[in-house]
Amino acid sequence: MNYNNPYYYPNPYGSYQPSQSAQAYQAQPNSQGGFIGVQNENEARLYPVAPGNSVTFRDESQPNTFYTKTMGNSPLDRPTFERYRLVKEDVAAVTEATESPSKEKDIDLSAYVLKTDLQPFEDVIAAIKKDIAVLKDRTRKKPVREVDYDDE
Amino acid sequence: MNNPMQMMQMLNQIKQNPMQMLSQRFNLPKNMPSNPQDIVQHLLNTNQVSQEQVNRAMQMRKMFMK
Numbered sequence: 001m002n003y004n005n006p007y008y009y010p011n012p013y014g015s016y017q018p019s020q021s022a023q024a025y026q027a028q029p030n031s032q033g034g035f036i037g038v039q040n041e042n043e044a045r046l047y048p049v050a051p052g053n054s055v056t057f058r059d060e061s062q063p064n065t066f067y068t069k070t071m072g073n074s075p076l077d078r079p080t081f082e083r084y085r086l087v088k089e090d091v092a093a094v095t096e097a098t099e100s101p102s103k104e105k106d107i108d109l110s111a112y113v114l115k116t117d118l119q120p121f122e123d124v125i126a127a128i129k130k131d132i133a134v135l136k137d138r139t140r141k142k143p144v145r146e147v148d149y150d151d152e
Numbered sequence: 153m154n155n156p157m158q159m160m161q162m163l164n165q166i167k168q169n170p171m172q173m174l175s176q177r178f179n180l181p182k183n184m185p186s187n188p189q190d191i192v193q194h195l196l197n198t199n200q201v202s203q204e205q206v207n208r209a210m211q212m213r214k215m216f217m218k
Contacts, residue, residue, distance in 0.1 A: 036210070050197075
């Protein structure tokens, strides 16, 4: 800088040097805490996001609705936009479910039968098996009739 | 630190031609659209501002717009 020169007038805007904080921030994605409040989804979609960063938005017009906009490491990458809905869970119910999980709730029992319902069929199958065994026994014992075709 | 006269000059220029001021300050390309979102995105892509600075600026803008 030449402040002794009476004709020296510095450029009021200067030449921009990237700040250290900006560079340090780029190296630590997701370091900002909290959510960015937006009025609607479109505002979140248009929100500028730095490459390699992800920003989480809270929709102020729709309760429990959140968005995330994630940019790839290259400015040419297309941003990823996701929408989430926060669902409140009953803590007592969740605890009970995790402590005593009952898988029966998820299974469609109409596709199954009881063992007692199968008992008559087992008897029928046993009777058929018995008949088959008798028939096999008879066929083994029956002599094969020899036919002499030369006589005719 | 700029003196008050320089600050006044900057303010006047911002009022008269904000795009010219931004172009000088941040070396914006000549074909850059004068859309705030595109300008901010360019500044982020070129690592001239951080996400945190943008978040703060957007928050301030929101407060002024209310």
